[in-house]
Amino acid sequence: MSILFRKIANYAVQKIASDPVARQQATDAVRKVSKEVRTIAASDDSAYETGRSVRRVLNRFKND
Numbered sequence: 001m002s003i004l005f006r007k008i009a010n011y012a013v014q015k016i017a018s019d020p021v022a023r024q025q026a027t028d029a030v031r032k033v034s035k036e037v038r039t040i041a042a043s044d045d046s047a048y049e050t051g052r053s054v055r056r057v058l059n060r061f062k063n064d
Contacts, residue, residue, distance in 0.1 A: 016026045036053045043049035 016022045040049045
């Protein structure tokens with residue numbers, strides 16, 4: 001199974017590296033994820049904050 005994930009990751013990296021628009025989208029996504037991770041790490045109740053983070057992501061998908 002890890003070989004499959006490695007192939008998928010390699011394919012995604014190649015596509016992102018070759019397309020400037022995809023590169024910008026990937027950069028924005030990584031920044032959003034790192035912001036969410038920082039809020040989870042800074043919280044006293046990490047499980048509660050993780051749930052809120054998942055809810056925010058689901059709401060973003062629903063609104064798009």
